[in-house]
Amino acid sequence: MTSSAVVVDKVTKVFNQGRADEVTALSEVALTVGEGEFVSLIGPSGCGKSTLLRLIADLIPPTTGTVTVAGQDAGTARKKQAYGIAFQQAGLFEWRTVLRNVELPLELRGLSRGERKTRAEEMLALVGLADFAGHYPAQLSGGMQQRVAIARALAVQPPLLLMDEPFGALDEMTRERLQSELLAICAKTGTSTVFVTHSISEAVFLSDRVVVMSARPGRITAAIEVDLPARDDTARQSEKYFEYVTSVRQALRGVPAAAPS
Amino acid sequence: MRWLRGVLPPVIVGLAAILAWQVTVTAGRIAPFILPAPSAIWRELVEQRQNVWEAALASGENALIGLIGGAVAGILAAMAASRFTALGEVSLPFAAVLNALPIIALAPILNNMFESTSSIPRRLVAGIIVFFPVFINTLRGLREVNPIHRELMHTYAASGWTFAAKVRLPGSLPYVFTGLRQASSLAVIAAVVAEYFGGLQTGLGSRITSAASFTAYPRAWAFVVGACLLGLTFYLSTLLLERLAMPYKTRLIS
Numbered sequence: 127m128t129s130s131a132v133v134v135d136k137v138t139k140v141f142n143q144g145r146a147d148e149v150t151a152l153s154e155v156a157l158t159v160g161e162g163e164f165v166s167l168i169g170p171s172g173c174g175k176s177t178l179l180r181l182i183a184d185l186i187p188p189t190t191g192t193v194t195v196a197g198q199d200a201g202t203a204r205k206k207q208a209y210g211i212a213f214q215q216a217g218l219f220e221w222r223t224v225l226r227n228v229e230l231p232l233e234l235r236g237l238s239r240g241e242r243k244t245r246a247e248e249m250l251a252l253v254g255l256a257d258f259a260g261h262y263p264a265q266l267s268g269g270m271q272q273r274v275a276i277a278r279a280l281a282v283q284p285p286l287l288l289m290d291e292p293f294g295a296l297d298e299m300t301r302e303r304l305q306s307e308l309l310a311i312c313a314k315t316g317t318s319t320v321f322v323t324h325s326i327s328e329a330v331f332l333s334d335r336v337v338v339m340s341a342r343p344g345r346i347t348a349a350i351e352v353d354l355p356a357r358d359d360t361a362r363q364s365e366k367y368f369e370y371v372t373s374v375r376q377a378l379r380g381v382p383a384a385a386p387s
Numbered sequence: 388m389r390w391l392r393g394v395l396p397p398v399i400v401g402l403a404a405i406l407a408w409q410v411t412v413t414a415g416r417i418a419p420f421i422l423p424a425p426s427a428i429w430r431e432l433v434e435q436r437q438n439v440w441e442a443a444l445a446s447g448e449n450a451l452i453g454l455i456g457g458a459v460a461g462i463l464a465a466m467a468a469s470r471f472t473a474l475g476e477v478s479l480p481f482a483a484v485l486n487a488l489p490i491i492a493l494a495p496i497l498n499n500m501f502e503s504t505s506s507i508p509r510r511l512v513a514g515i516i517v518f519f520p521v522f523i524n525t526l527r528g529l530r531e532v533n534p535i536h537r538e539l540m541h542t543y544a545a546s547g548w549t550f551a552a553k554v555r556l557p558g559s560l561p562y563v564f565t566g567l568r569q570a571s572s573l574a575v576i577a578a579v580v581a582e583y584f585g586g587l588q589t590g591l592g593s594r595i596t597s598a599a600s601f602t603a604y605p606r607a608w609a610f611v612v613g614a615c616l617l618g619l620t621f622y623l624s625t626l627l628l629e630r631l632a633m634p635y636k637t638r639l640i641s
Binding site: 183184185204205206207209211213215217219220221222223230231233234262263264 | 533535536538539541542543544545549553554557558560633634635
């Protein structure tokens with residue numbers, strides 16, 4: 127890891143600055159995501175985890191501090207589509223077929239029709255939806271829609287994937303299956319990932335590092351390295367897994383973190 | 388079978404209503420100038436079918452031209468109003484005034500503006516009536532963009548024009564068609580009623596007035612039936628167009 131996928135340096139974000147309803151969403155936050163690393167942001171509602179993700183995505187500007195993505199400032203990185211993004215709602219375009227949804231970011235990159243189709247079909251195969259290319263989003267289940275959204279986020283083969291509670295609206299079974307699929311995809315593509323969640327088990331299962339945040343003002347209170355030998359269904363039952371879950375839970379409650387030995 | 392189950396109930400109710408009408412009129416000895424029997428109207432309709440058809444074509448042409456003109460104007464105006472916020476704020480009260488205007492009442496005035504043989508006044512009345520529902524609905528559709536779609540397009544670094552073409556316009560289609568559905572029936576009503584105020588005597592409206600003034604009430608009613616069928620044709624054609632334009636909609640009316 128010679129360079130970093132994301133560097134957030136002393137970033138403070140104040141909403142409605144100078145007004146009566148001024149809110150400090152983030153205060154002096156520093157975060158570095160290594161290349162190929164999977165980092166989860168976890169914390170109570172209002173801790174600014176989504177705000178931090180949106181800062182990295184350059185959907186909102188920081189009040190002070192700098193955000194660097196893939197060695198460039200966040201704005202430049204966004205314009206170069208250096209990241210793919212997925213939200214809690216799939217946000218598919220209902221008038222486009224599944225295939226054309228995945229093609230959209232490629233269209234905006236100016237790829238030819240043939241290239242777009244090939245790449246989009248590859249991505250759909252990756253999320254296991256090759257047979258649904260011609261369907262419209264309304265014909266798919268919530269889990270399938272979310273998989274299309276992930277395929278769309280991966281379509282430009284970005285070095286970085288940003289995800290804001292992408293499995294938050296799904297049932298537990300679908301969620302666990304998608305978690306495994308996501309890990310497999312990230313391993314295959316070598317994508318770095320920043321993943322916002324409020325589920326401790328999800329954060330531990332997915333991440334190389336769980337970043338714990340607290341609210342008012344939003345800041346990072348702990349970072350727990352997760353070193354599981356494998357990430358499969360047996361890992362979900364392993365003692366080590368539960369130790370990590372416990373230490374993340376303690377960190378969330380403000381107990382000083384002690385990483386499992 | 389399911390199709391039959393959907394169609395059968397309204398057909399049965401409709402036939403029962405016509406039967407009840409027939410029985411009431413004949414048994415109650417209601418004078419034909421108050422309410423003619425359906426059988427009498429039907430006889431006239433069969434007898435006058437060529438006239439009804441030609442009159443419907445004449446009125447239909449006016450309604451169609453008004454509908455297309457008013458819809459195009461409404462959609463273009465809505466696009467301009469959504470593109471320039473200031474224009475949108477100014478245009479809404481104007482559109483509301485236009486809507487509050489009893490546009491049918493303009494027909495006699497418009498008739499005097501043009502030659503008596505001109506079809507332009509009727510087309511104008513239909514067009515003005517069509518404009519408002521199309522404008523309002525399209526504007527609402529253009530303004531309502533899913534925030535996630537907005538953010539996604541932002542992350543794709545999409546230009547304003549790309550955003551309009553790929554998100555705003557297709558996203559507004561359901562609203563445009565809501566407006567068009569209302570407008571399609573209104574256009575026919577406007578074109579027919581506008582004929583009540585003189586001018587060319589070719590359309591359904593003028594046939595209804597002349598039949599009524601000759602106390603040929605069943606004939607007047609036959610032309611009313613023609614107007615009803617014309618309105619239905621317009622409405623169903625719009626539904627069909629909607630279906631073709633939005634194949635991703637699973638239900639037609641939602």
